[in-house]
Structures are given as C-alpha cells and as structure tokens.
Amino acid sequence: MKSLLAFTKKEITSQLRSVRLIILGILFVLLGVMNTAIAKLTPLLLDAVSDTISQSGISITPVTVSALDSWMQFFKNIPLGLIVFILLESDIFTREYRSGTLIPPLTKGLARHNVVISKAVVLTTLWTLCYWLCFVITYCCNAYFWDNSVAQNLMFSVVCWWLFGLWVTVSAVFFSTVAKSNIIVLAGVGCSILALYLLSFIPELKAYLPIMLTDGNSLISGIEKAKTYNSAIIITGVLTIAYLAVSFPVFNKRNL
C-alpha cells in the first residue's frame, strides 16, 4: 500500500512539473469559453455579413441563439480536447520503458500491478478534471447569457461523453501495456475508435457502440430519448473494465 501511494505521488508530481498540465489546462479552459463565445458571436457575424449580402438581393432572417447552440458547440469541440489529451499523455508508460526509469522501483519491490493502478488512476482523474472544468466553464458562461434548461437531458448527455472519454483513456492504458512506443499506443487507440466508427454505420449496431455516447446533440435537442443510450452505456462500462482487467496480466508478463 505504501509503495502504491509513493508511486502515485510520483505520477502526480510528474504531471504537476511538466508542461503537459499547463497545455491541457489552457486548452480545456479555452474550449469551455469558446463554446459560449462562438454561439454568442454567430448572430453578430451573420449580421455583419447580411449587410453586404442584402445589397445583392438575398435577405437573411435574423437568427436567435440560445444555450442549446452553445451546448452543440460543446459536443462539437470536446473531441479536440480528448485528442490533445491522448496525444500528450500517450507516452505515460512508454517513456518509462524507453528510459528504463521503471527498473529501479520495480527491483526495489514495487509490485507491477501498482504501476498500472497508479497510472490508470492518475490518467482517468486527469481526464475527469479537464472534462468537467470545460463543462463548468461553458455552463457558467451559458447561464450568464441564457437559460441552460432549454437543453434537455443535459447532465445525462454530458456524463455519456465523459464515459466515452474514460473508455478511450483506459484503452490508452491497455495499449501502453502492450506497446513499446507511444506511436503504437496512438495507433491502437486510433484504430479501435475507427473500427467502432465504421461499425456504427450498421444501423442495428449503432445503439450498442461506445461511439453512440458521443452523440450528445440528439439528446439535448430531444431527438433521442435517454433510454436509447442505456445499452451503449453498459457496453462501454464493460469494455472499460475489461481493458483495465486485461492490462494487469499483460503488464506482468512484459519483458522490461
């Protein structure tokens, strides 16, 4: 237990003292602000353009925006956050393989499963913090201008997307226990998402795939009911646990 805490403390220090954390912080704050800003600015931009366009004979009816538009921006932009998060953190294991920094603690009796636990906990916590930071900022900005309640199932849809990100994060942990370099980790994560994306074109399958959870827009605009997401939630949860469970024996068998 002591060694697990010591290694986790080291993981946290590693995050705190790296430039990665600063980049992630700035990015997710920026994304949070931008969701509202883009929604707010759209009519102003259209106004500006319509002046010039109306002279050419086409008239644009003035649009009104609401919190719904901002939340749509949220679901459109958050993938960028996840991609950067995975890009920056994909070498959390592999940089230790490459430099051999795991050898001293492991030969001092640190159990191998503690390495996986520490890194998985730190990564998923970091993802959770980044994600909800972005959410809270968008929520507050929206509340300032409009009324958040126009978005239906808001909390539910946001939790769905967070769960999707959690699954992607854990899959990065799993691929890290297999791969030698972070390029392979990225390829593994990318390919598994791509495979799901392609599978989601089969209508009968769509409701069962983790990809379904990223479709927050259908939820907040009321096109889809919350319960149609239930199977996808269960399957994503099971996949997340499975990826994590398989990581331990794989990492135990690794030549370091």
Place this chain on the structure above:
Amino acid sequence: MLHITNLHKSFGDKDVLRGLNLSVPEHSIYGFIGKNGSGKTTTMKTVLGLLKSDAGEIKVNGESVCYGQTATNRYIGYLPDVPEFYPFMTAPEYLTFCGEVTGMRKSDIAKRSEELLTLVGLADEKHRIRGFSRGMKQRLGIAQALFNRPKLLICDEPTSALDPIGRKEILDILLAIRDETTVLFSTHILSDVERICTDVAFLTGGVVRVCGKLSDIKSKYRSEGYILEAENVEDMLKLLQAFPDIKQIGGNQLVFRENGVTVFDVLHFLTDKHIRLLKLERIEPTLESLFMEVTEE
C-alpha cells in the same frame, strides 16, 4: 549469496546463455568479465526477474528467483547499465521516493538519504536529475541501489562510460561498502577488476569459463609461463628443435608454458649443452592475457 546453475536464455534463434554457472560468495567483490554482447546484462536481468530464463535455477540468499513478481529482489540493490531516474526530481526527492517504495519509515528515509548522498558526493546538489551528467547519475544510481541496505549489490558496467576520475570515484565507493554488502559487478575494463575485485568470472560463449578467487587464478596462471632470451640464433634454434612446445615470439626470444615441458627440463638442457642465456623470466600473467586466452578458445 548468489548461485546460478545451468542458466539458459536465447533471444529468438540467438543463444546468449548456454548453461551458465556462477556462485558468488558472501562479502566478495565479484568481477563478472565478458566482452560486449557476451550476455552480462542478460544474466543480471534474469537474476532480477526482469527477464524470463529458458532453463536453469537462480538462488539469492537461498531463495529461488521467480520472474515477474520477484520477492528475492528485497535482498538486492541494482544499478542498471544506463541508469535513468525521473528527471523532474532532485536527488534527495528520488531517494525519498525509493525509501517510500520499499516502505521504510519517514525518519529512516531522511537519515539514510543524507548518509548516502554524502557517501556518493551528491549532498550539495540542488538541481533536478534532468541536468545530471553521466557520472552523477551513476553515483545517484549507487545511492539508490544501496538504499535499503541490500545483501547483494549488482552493478552493470558501473565504470564503462566514465572518465578515469569518475571511474576511480565509483570504485572507491564500491570498496567503501564491501563490509556491508556483497558486490557483483560486470565490466570489460580489466584494470578496474585488478583494483578492487576479490573474485572473478570470465563469461564467454554463454558459459563461465574460468572463475574463482582472483589471487588463486593469478597464481595458477603465473606458475606456467616463462620467457627466455638466447644469446644468438644458433642457441635459439637448438632450443626450438629440442622442445617442440617452445615458441618463438620475435628476435631471440622464446616463450613456453609449463604444461608439456617444465622449467627444469629446459635448465637441464641448457647446462648439458653449455648454452648461456641473456634472460629467463617468469611471465606475470595480466588479466588481459588471461582474458584473451579464455575468450579466444
């Protein structure tokens, strides 16, 4: 302290270790000598349970080593060949981390850190490990390896990448700790071995060829070789004809080993034939000549 019997290990179709036997007695400084690529690192990593052996048994302090979750590592301190530590930490922070990982008490950790940092000369170093030179990392490596007072310290080529002063510092540290711990260190630098080792083993072709106390090995080989120099070519030819085991090594110099012919046979012959010598000298075998001989077989 450490017993390896019949260790086999191959990578793909490449047999690196083919039945290696090694026995390291307690309180020795054991030099594990071999050319680059002879399998020193492989042997050490197998002892630490970082690599899985194909066959053979390893015992540390009487307990068998198993791969993966290696309980015997609690007896061992290990300095890897290219030691790397978390670059974002300072040396004291790293040693504290080591202490916490092994589950030591806070007060012990602080005391031991200070002790070791002084021993390896890093006590005044405030910078992060990111900026450490190779020699500083090597010294920090010894400090972390010694942290939980291991019974066996395994160092993989601790001096190979260092300049003469850095090497001397490391060797001095190893000498200073020999009362507390057994040291096994691999190297291909023979002068280092002569300086500090009590025992040696030569690794070649995947097996240990020669091993034992350094003094025994040296005296065993010392008794065998002689160089003699004749006054002129005729005398030299006479000797060459009489003793087929004698070899010419340039000029009027001859060399022989006492396995076919003894020095007394030669002296008899010289007195019988009234041959004078310029020189008769017993060869001091250097480890180097021994190393060459062992590895070339």
